[in-house]
Amino acid sequence: MxxxxxxxxxxxxxxxxxxxxxxxxxxxxxxxxLDKAQATVTSTLDRLEAQGLIAREPYQGSELTDDGKTVAVEVLRHHRLLETYLAEYLDYxxxxxxxxxxRLEHHISExxxxxxxEKLENPRRDPHGDPIPGKDLEPPNQNPATPLSACEVGDRVVITRVSDRDEDDLAYLADVGITPGTDVRIVDVAPFGMITLEVDDTEQAVPEGVAASIRVTVLNHDDPANAEQRGDA
Amino acid sequence: MxxxxxxxxxxxxxxxxxxxxxxxxxxxxxxxxLDKAQATVTSTLDRLEAQGLIAREPYQGSELTDDGKTVAVEVLRHHRLLETYLAEYLDYxxxxxxxxxxRLEHHISExxxxxxxEKLENPRRDPHGDPIPGKDLEPPNQNPATPLSACEVGDRVVITRVSDRDEDDLAYLADVGITPGTDVRIVDVAPFGMITLEVDDTEQAVPEGVAASIRVTVLNHDDPANAEQRGDA
DNA sequence: ACCCCTATTTAGACCCGTCAAATTTAAAAA
DNA sequence: TTTTTAAATTTGACGGGTCTAAATAGGGGT
Structure with missing residues (x-):
């Protein structure tokens, strides 16, 4: 099981x-x-379907069933709780x-x-600003936050989420102070190139590719609608 | 690898x-x-030998090589550090x-x-009183402590180690206060039966099977030789 | 309506981990 | 020495997970 x-x-x-x-x-x-061969995925998908975790139309694509989604969200909860714990209690x-x-997300018990x-007091965001699903395993609703790459010169924004998938990018961003909750102003957008930001009174340049994986809440045209989505580190 | x-x-x-x-x-x-079929073990042993982790004489038995021993001790270190951390920081x-x-011992990184x-300040004993190998991975020397089942009426002893392999036994022992470091006096030994102990001014009976997995240091004939092996919880 | 390209699946292979059943070995008993 | 018995290995099977290479399906173009 x-x-x-x-x-x-x-x-x-x-x-x-x-x-x-x-x-x-x-x-x-x-x-x-997953960085796996397609044939590998096809065979895994077959097993997944047999277990009722996905619905699948050959050659057309796959979709999670409710059961499958619950499993995915549970693993996501493990992942984000672990990330938060590692950062907060083990100083990662x-x-x-x-x-x-x-790795650990697959091996911890309930x-x-x-x-x-409990130790973390039911945190709602992980260190990258991603929402942590609750123990009810409701999928966190994905508020479609603006990518930094879509911002314009002069915008003031708060960083809300930073993709956790590339270590080097993350180390760089942490180094220059771009973390969830940080307040930032867009200084310059070079077409197809760098985005220059003012962060903590210094200027930092971010390549477009990286900027696409940073989500922000725009502050400048004082929009109270999504005011509650601010990061809370 | x-x-x-x-x-x-x-x-x-x-x-x-x-x-x-x-x-x-x-x-x-x-x-x-391991609670596995013998055939399973035989095939695993073949692979182990091919990797130089054990030396093996068919039908005669197996023995760890130095490499194999190092791996075993590293896993043991993981296990006992985890046990200590879980008990101390996560209130298990x-x-x-x-x-x-x-489970986790196989999946944590260096x-x-x-x-x-570091958090635990390089502990030397886990919650059951077992020695935790150091980061040099020297096998902890197994001081051949006396099993409780070998003690005699009137002996005063300190519990040093309690086997961690049976949950129910452990829960019972914890409940009556028999944990590493505890000071205990043997009140009665019924042949092939119960051993009665005085612990914290109450009397507790322990079946012989369980007593065999409890290691103690005998105190009564004031023997200074193994005075340093006392538990340190 | 036909062809082509790409995505997808199939086929075939291999290793790990697992088992039950059959066989072999070694050691003890007669 | 022969027989018996217990332990260990071998055989043959199966599922998961992985891959490369071959076949095939679908969705454009022309």
Missing amino acids: ALSPAVEDTLKAIYHLQQEVSPPVSTSDIAER PWEQVHEEAD EFERRLA | ALSPAVEDTLKAIYHLQQEVSPPVSTSDIAER PWEQVHEEAD EFERRLA
């Missing part, structure tokens, strides 16, 4: 892809995200928590999860 | 058996300890730490191990 890391990882990949592109997710997208540097959590959440 | 849980568990089993019986360890003893009850540590040891 216990699911293997391979199965959980595949479910997680589908979950993430589902909220980037609309539901039926392609086999090759999953394979790319920001950019290292992801890798460790990615008990461990409970105690982690 | 990363070793699987099955491989690490087998190495650990051989390590433990080697210090209970003299070196060449039988396949069936390993199988029994005594009898539950073993099971959780038994970094995690380091940080655990």
Whole structure:
């Protein structure tokens, strides 16, 4: 009854892809995200379908069932609780928590999860600003925050989330002070190139590719609608 | 290069058996300890030998090589650091730490191990009184402590170690106050039956089987030789 | 309506971990 | 020495997870 890391990882990949592109997710997208051969993914997908965790139309794509989504969200909860705990209680540097959590998330017990959440007092965001699903396993609603790459010169924004997938990028961003909750002003946008920011009274340049994975809340045209989404580090 | 849980568990089993019986360890003893079929163990042993982790004479038994011993001790270090951390920082009850540590020991990184040891200030004993190997991975020398079942009426002893392998026994012992470091007096030994102890001014009976897995240091004939082996909880 | 390209699946292979059943070995008993 | 018995290995099976290479399906173009 216990699911293997391979199965959980595949479910997680589908979950993430589902909220980037609309539901039926392609086999090759999953394979790319997992860094596995397509044939590997096809066979895993077969097993997943047999267990009722995904719905699948050959050649068309896959979609999580409710059961599958619950599993994915539970793994996500493990991941983000672990990241938060590692950063907060074991002093892990920001950019290292992801890798460790990615292994451990498959092996902790319900008990461990409970105690982690308790120690952290049921945190709602992980160190990258991503929402942590509650113990009810409701999928956190993905407020479609603006990517930094879509901002304009002069905007004042608060960083809300930073993708946790590249260690080097994260180390750089942490170094220059771009972390969830930070207040930033867009100084310059070079077409197809760097975005220059003012952060903590210094200027920092961020390549467009990286900027695309940073989500922000825009502050300048004082919009009270999404005021509550601010990071809370 | 990363070793699987099955491989690490087998190495650990051989390590433990080697210090209970003299070196060449039988396949069936390993199988029994791991609760696996003998055929399973035989095939794992073949792989272990191919990797130079054990030396093996078919039909005669297996023995860890230096490499194999190092792996076993590293896993043991993970296990006991985890047990200590779970008990101390996550408030796990005594009898539950073993099971959780038994899974996680295979999945934590060197970094995690380091940080655990650091937070705990390089502890030398785990919650059951077992010695924690240092980061040099020297096998902790197994001081051949007396089993409680070998004590005589009137002996005053200090509990030094309690086997962590049975949850129910542990829960009971914790409940009546028999934990490493506790000072105890043997009140009665019924032949083939119960051993009655005085602990914290109450009397407690312990079945012989359980008593065999409790190690103690005898105090009554004031023997200064092993005075330094006292538990330190 | 046909062709082509790319995404996808199939086929076939391999290793790990697991087991039950059959066989072999070694050691003890007769 | 022969027989018996217990332990250990071998055989053959199966599922998971992985891959490369071959076949095939679908969705454009022309």
